[in-house]
Amino acid sequence: MKAAYIKRPVYLDRIKPFIGKEIIKVITGQRRVGKSYILLQLIDEIRNIYPDCNIIYINIELHEFDAIRTHTALFQYIEKKLVKGKENFLLIDEIQEVKSFELCLRSLLAESKCDIFCTGSNAQMLSGELATSLSGRYIQFPVYSLSYSEFLEFHSLKNSNESLVKYLKFGGMPYLMHTGLDQNVAFEYLKNVNSTILLKDVVARENIRNVFFLENLTAFLADNTGSVLSALNISKYLKSQQQNMPTQTVLNYLHALSNAYYLHRVQRADINGMKIFEVGDKYYFEDLGLRNAIRSFEYRNDVNMLMENVVYLHLRRKNYNVYVGKLGNKEIDFMAELNGERIYFQVTYMLFDKKTIDREFGNLMSIDDHYPKFVISMDEVSAGSDFKGVRQLHLRDFLSEQ
Secondary structure, eight states, rough: OOOOOOOHHHHHHHHHTTTTTSSSSEOOOOOOOOOHHHHHHHHHHHHHHOOOEEEEETTOOOOGGTTOOOOOHHHHHHHHOOTTOOEEEEEEEGGGSSBBBHHHHHHHHHOOOEEEEEEEEOOOHHHHHHHHTTTTSSSEEEEOOOHHHHHHHHOOOOSSSHHHHHHHHOOOTTTTTHOOHHHHHHHHHHHHHHHHHHIIIIHHHHTTOOHHHHHHHHHHHTTTTEEEOOHHHHHHHHHTTTOOOOHHHHHHHHHHHHHHEEEEEEEEEEETTOOSSSBEEEEEOOOOOHHHHHSSHHHHHHHHHHHHHHHHHHHHHTTTEEEEEEEETEEEEEEEEETTTTEEEESOOOSSHHHHHHEEEEEETTOOSOOOOOEESSSSSOTTTTTTTEEEEHHHHHHHHO
């Protein structure tokens, strides 16, 4: 269990208040975003608080735990490891690999046998099984790929425009700190992670039959990151490319990619009244490096999409609920809500001309409320720069906010 790691306090600080509480802590997120290392950091925190405790650590993906594939086998293993008279802590990595795992956790929780932490990489399985058997007795903590600030720390980089371009290019998969950011090496690793996620967490988990179509769908989404899409429009496009796929199948595949935390679906909402539109969503990738591994990275052509993607992820890391705002025939890139408060964002590469300035600032100024409004771009701006109440921010400054 001992391993060197760089701390990720944003997640640790959220989970720590629940150590020792009788509620199951579930750490969720895409494969390879660092959930296992969050568990290792938690083990050290637990030992600091309870020096004489008994820790049971199970990584379902390790060979030594191959025999644990049912809730009965899991329960029997844990029973043997519990120590009477001590505080017992149970940490299980990739618990969705255990069939009917929720039955084991429910029993352990009911008998107060141990404090339970687990990680998982499939949203449908975790939410479905846990919600059915353990409603109100678990709490989820989503973990994302590295933020820009974490990327700088992991790669020992200075906060500069050059580092920002590297972040937009290589993304935030933590293991890249070991491969380095040489383009050939980094993208070879990212392509392998892509294949693992698609084959293990999407194809195998969701019983996907048409792998060729799945790969074409992810390529289409990479080319249209941040565009308003519908399953019907995707189906029509693919039909024009001689790929006939029913709309429902497209929907199923999109759900499968979202369930693996590979994609984030963002719904459109009416700013006045918060009506959610059922047709026309946007999709963003959990990690830009994985998105760029699908298609050759072209900064000039992709920069607007990449900027939108990182802004969305940064807001999610800060626990905001995020929507695409709709105001009449105008669109607001992001409407973010947290604790009853709201923030609006427009994202654009450069404010090249009056037309662009009028569009980006004008859309925000059309919103008749008192909530903060921002235009995020790559223009160099002076501190506190604003126009009629709309503040302009450099993307680097926005991503540097904790």
